[in-house]
Amino acid sequence: MDAAQVLLAVMWASLTLYALLGGADFGGGIWDLLAGRAREGMPQRRLIEHTIGPVWEANHVWLIFVLVLLWTGFPPVFAAVMSTLYIPLTLAAFGIIARGAAFAFRKSSTELWQQRLFGGEFALASVVTPFFLGAVAGAVASGRVPPGLARGALVGSWVNPSSLLGGVLAVVVCAYLAAVYLCDEAARSGVPGLADLFRRRALAAAVATGAVALLGVAVLRWDAPRLFTGLTHRALPLVLASALLGVASLALLWWRRYLLVRVTAVLAVTAVIWGWPVAQYPFMLPPRVPYQEAAAHPAVLHAVLAVAVVAAVLVLPSIALLLAVQRRLPYTEDASH
Amino acid sequence: MIGPLDGGAGVVGPLDPAGAVDLAAARMQMALSLGWHIIVACLGVGMPALLLFTEWRAVRTGDPGHMRLARRWAQAVGVVFAVGAVSGTILSFEMGLLWPGLMGVYGQVVGLPFALEGIAFFLEAIFLGIYLYAWDRLSPRAHLLSGVPVLVAGVASAFFIVTANAWMNQPRGFDLANGRITNVSPWRAMFNPATPPQTIHMIIAAFMVSGYVTASVYAVGLLRGRRDRHHRLGFLVPFTLAAALTPVQIVVGDYAARFLSTYQPTKLAAMEGVYRTGPYAPLTLGGVFVDDRMRYGVEIPSALSMLVGYRPSAVVQGLDRTPPGDRPPVTPVHLAFDTMVGIGFLLLLLAAWLALSWWRRRDLPRSPWFLRLAAASGVLAVLAVEAGWVVTELGRQPWVVYGRLRTSQAVNPAPGLWAGFVLLVVVYTVLTVSTVYVLRHMTRRWRVAPQEAAAA
Numbered sequence: 001m002d003a004a005q006v007l008l009a010v011m012w013a014s015l016t017l018y019a020l021l022g023g024a025d026f027g028g029g030i031w032d033l034l035a036g037r038a039r040e041g042m043p044q045r046r047l048i049e050h051t052i053g054p055v056w057e058a059n060h061v062w063l064i065f066v067l068v069l070l071w072t073g074f075p076p077v078f079a080a081v082m083s084t085l086y087i088p089l090t091l092a093a094f095g096i097i098a099r100g101a102a103f104a105f106r107k108s109s110t111e112l113w114q115q116r117l118f119g120g121e122f123a124l125a126s127v128v129t130p131f132f133l134g135a136v137a138g139a140v141a142s143g144r145v146p147p148g149l150a151r152g153a154l155v156g157s158w159v160n161p162s163s164l165l166g167g168v169l170a171v172v173v174c175a176y177l178a179a180v181y182l183c184d185e186a187a188r189s190g191v192p193g194l195a196d197l198f199r200r201r202a203l204a205a206a207v208a209t210g211a212v213a214l215l216g217v218a219v220l221r222w223d224a225p226r227l228f229t230g231l232t233h234r235a236l237p238l239v240l241a242s243a244l245l246g247v248a249s250l251a252l253l254w255w256r257r258y259l260l261v262r263v264t265a266v267l268a269v270t271a272v273i274w275g276w277p278v279a280q281y282p283f284m285l286p287p288r289v290p291y292q293e294a295a296a297h298p299a300v301l302h303a304v305l306a307v308a309v310v311a312a313v314l315v316l317p318s319i320a321l322l323l324a325v326q327r328r329l330p331y332t333e334d335a336s337h
Numbered sequence: 338m339i340g341p342l343d344g345g346a347g348v349v350g351p352l353d354p355a356g357a358v359d360l361a362a363a364r365m366q367m368a369l370s371l372g373w374h375i376i377v378a379c380l381g382v383g384m385p386a387l388l389l390f391t392e393w394r395a396v397r398t399g400d401p402g403h404m405r406l407a408r409r410w411a412q413a414v415g416v417v418f419a420v421g422a423v424s425g426t427i428l429s430f431e432m433g434l435l436w437p438g439l440m441g442v443y444g445q446v447v448g449l450p451f452a453l454e455g456i457a458f459f460l461e462a463i464f465l466g467i468y469l470y471a472w473d474r475l476s477p478r479a480h481l482l483s484g485v486p487v488l489v490a491g492v493a494s495a496f497f498i499v500t501a502n503a504w505m506n507q508p509r510g511f512d513l514a515n516g517r518i519t520n521v522s523p524w525r526a527m528f529n530p531a532t533p534p535q536t537i538h539m540i541i542a543a544f545m546v547s548g549y550v551t552a553s554v555y556a557v558g559l560l561r562g563r564r565d566r567h568h569r570l571g572f573l574v575p576f577t578l579a580a581a582l583t584p585v586q587i588v589v590g591d592y593a594a595r596f597l598s599t600y601q602p603t604k605l606a607a608m609e610g611v612y613r614t615g616p617y618a619p620l621t622l623g624g625v626f627v628d629d630r631m632r633y634g635v636e637i638p639s640a641l642s643m644l645v646g647y648r649p650s651a652v653v654q655g656l657d658r659t660p661p662g663d664r665p666p667v668t669p670v671h672l673a674f675d676t677m678v679g680i681g682f683l684l685l686l687l688a689a690w691l692a693l694s695w696w697r698r699r700d701l702p703r704s705p706w707f708l709r710l711a712a713a714s715g716v717l718a719v720l721a722v723e724a725g726w727v728v729t730e731l732g733r734q735p736w737v738v739y740g741r742l743r744t745s746q747a748v749n750p751a752p753g754l755w756a757g758f759v760l761l762v763v764v765y766t767v768l769t770v771s772t773v774y775v776l777r778h779m780t781r782r783w784r785v786a787p788q789e790a791a792a793a
Contacts, residue, residue, distance in 0.1 A: 053470065054466040054467070054469070054470040054471075055466060057418065057419060057422050057462040057465070057466065058459060058462040058463045058466055060422060060423075060426070060462070061422075061455065061458050061459045061462055063426065064425075064426055064429050064455055064458065065452075065455040065459070067429050067430070067433075068429065068448060068451040068452050068454075068455050069452065071432065071433065071440050071444035071445075071448055071451075072444055072445055072448025072449065072451065072452055073445070073448075075440055075441050075442065075443075075444030075445050075448075076441050078433050078437075078440055078441065078444060079433060079437035079438070079440050079441025079442075079444070080437075080441070081433070082430070082432075082433025082434050082437050082440070082749075083433070083434070083437035083749045083750070083751055084751070086434050086749060086751045086754075086757070089430060089433075089434055090430075090434060090757050090760070092430075093426070093427045093430040093431075093434075094760065094761075094764050096423050096426050096427070097423045097424065097426075097427060097764060097768060098764075099423075100419050100420070100422060100423035101419060101420050101423055101768055101771065101772070102771075103419070104415065104416050104419030104420065104775075105416070105771055105772075105775045107415075108412065108415070108416050108775050108778075108779055109775065109778070110778075110782060114778075118771075149437050149438060149441065149749065149750050149751075150437070150749055150750045150751035154751060154752065154753070296444075296445030296448075296521070297445060297518070297519070297520075297521035299521050299522060299523065300445045300446075300448065300449070300521050300523050303449050303523045303524065304448065304449065304452055304523075307449065307452045307453055307456065308452075310456060311452075311455070311456045311459070314456060314459075314460060315456060315459045315460065315463070318459070318460060318463045318464070318486075319459075319463060321463070321467065322463045322464075322466050322467055325466075325467050325470070325471045325474070326466075326470070328474065329470060329471065329474065
């Protein structure tokens with residue numbers, strides 16, 4: 001493996017962590033949106049807040065890390081993606097502001113109308129942000145981002161079947177992950193009623209994710225034939241693995257094995273996320289730009305990989321510590337403020 | 338919020354009128370989001386120091402007054418950090434959305450400090466999560482220790498990010514051959530000549546902003562007659578930190594300006610409004626730059642030569658050495674510089690006032706004017722930071738990478754950037770109103786139920 005390949009793997013691992021951790025935080029917001037009216041939705045919203053409160057900022061940093069690795073390691077790809085997909089990325093950025101700020105504001109508010117206002121903003125932004133990020137993924141995967149600055153279609157690059165698929169898939173995957181995590185959180189926090197509620201939601205989200213994925217196969221065959229070929233050939237093991245793990249997760253959810261389903265769901269999503277680059281390898285901007293053409297100078301790649309090693313040594317144990325602390329925080333059903 | 342744009346003087350290349358509007362919009366968008374983020378970023382760097390200091394005193398002395406302050410500041414830091422995290426993310430998006438011409442070419446040269454900043458940001462977010470949420474689950478000592486990485490990582494991120502800006506002023510660590518970047522040395526790019534003056538200046542500024550802003554909140558309370566120990570403590574701790582740093586900052590600022598006289602003389606000439614290169618250069622306070630000379634300002638003969646070269650006959654390079662197309666807009670840079678320096682000396686005066694009064698009778702000055710000025714010191718410190726960024730950013734124009742890449746060549750050529758700017762103004766207006774509202778509401782709640790808030 002050359003340095004650029006290692007960096008690609010590091011970048012994709014970071015993106016996977018963003019999807020698994022940060023994605024679930026967005027999913028929490030989606031369930032917050034669907035939790036119903038202020039009074040009956042209160043326990044669900046409190047559990048969601050309890051689960052994502054201490055961790056969302058740290059989880060969010062993975063996205064920044066991916067962006068930085070991309071612009072440092074593969075600058076022309078960063079420039080092409082950001083300049084062509086200016087509109088959906090601007091909207092995603094606004095979603096990120098609204099989600100994070102509103103979540104913090106809601107936590108610091110005491111009056112119901114304030115909590116509803118900020119809560120609504122938080123929940124809506126939690127749907128919008130993953131949708132646009134998924135649409136960006138769909139645009140790149142379907143080969144709609146040419147190299148150069150803003151060479152792709154301003155609107156058509158992200159308003160198309162593959163981008164729509166990417167956006168919807170991102171939203172349902174976030175919701176699915178969050179529901180699975182929340183089952184486990186609720187069971188451990190001693191609120192079995194909530195665990196059952198999120199179990200039903202996780203089952204629904206699992207079915208929805210499976211349906212979108214199946215439909216997606218048809219969409220890609222028609223709209224992104226190159227990606228389809230990759231997914232049905234080189235990436236086929238990953239696609240099959242994700243399907244199998246998805247079915248296993250359904251069964252585990254059915255039997256209320258919440259800790260185990262956390263594992264299978266994470267693996268299923270990981271398989272989907274790695275299926276994409278395996279399918280389009282070695283191209284970063286299909287069909288024309290392979291990673292070797294876009295990679296930075298070797299001195300840069302080596303420096304960034306050294307930084308990644310430092311990050312792994314410093315950050316991963318710290319995250320483990322944070323998650324351990326978060327899991328031990330006492331859950332109180334009544335208002336904490 | 339940033340002054341006038343460079344009126345087309347620095348714009349070269351085939352920019353049509355629509356392109357010029359989009360370039361202006363992109364610059365305003367960057368200025369607004371950076372100018373907004375820098376305020377919360379300063380608080381994010383400096384507040385943990387105040388927080389840890391008061392908590393440390395509380396743990397050591399067992400004083401509930403210190404602990405109550407620490408608990409309250411922690412709540413405010415929670416909100417400020419969240420807002421800072423998201424407003425900082427927008428900036429990393431905008432690097433590509435607005436300036437792909439910069440990032441596509443130079444991203445690899447300047448990327449390293451951003452990656453390092455990523456690590457620092459991770460540690461900051463992780464340990465702040467532990468610090469804020471596990472307060473009652475950890476022993477006082479362990480809790481205090483969990484805050485230390487927040488402080489260290491905050492200062493480190495400020496350092497890394499400012500090295501990237503320093504590189505834009507002093508681009509190093511690469512060769513340009515036939516339009517392609519070769520021989521990249523990311524470490525040399527990071528440790529460029531502008532790194533020491535800029536990073537030291539900015540990190541001290543962050544602590545000053547945190548100190549003066551926090552103190553000014555309690556100064557308002559003291560002015561309104563709430564002269565209890567809580568308010569005095571809440572005023573004195575942050576104000577003392579900021580006041581002690583103010584003279585240091587003035588010395589560092591002088592060093593940073595002197596650095597420019599060697600490395601970026603055009604920027605210094607714009608800051609001081611000097612057109613003609615020569616000895617006996619005067620220092621002009623205020624004024625506007627019209628037809629290649631300063632008007633309506635107060636001139637101190639030979640003072641600039643004295644400041645730069647320690648003798649009246651020292652030669653100061655003026656704008657006449659720079660081709661007209663490569664000159665920054667003079668009046669806004671000059672006035673922003675004067676604003677920053679003026680505020681610096683005003684704050685120094687305020688710091689000296691407190692020092693004198695404390696030395697003579699161990700108390701705050703009796704005059705209400707001291708508290709009035711102290712209540713304004715937060716806004717003034719923020720204004721000084723903003724003015725400083727106007728100086729360094731506008732003073733580098735028309736270049737985005739000094740001497741290498743023009744801002745007009747870096748901008749995203751996609752049409753309609755102005756619409757993004759309009760949306761951003763709306764979003765940031767709402768964000769500003771909500772942030773101020775939530776923080777004000779928080780302090781009001783503390784006043785109503787001090788015990789409950791301290792226990793929460």
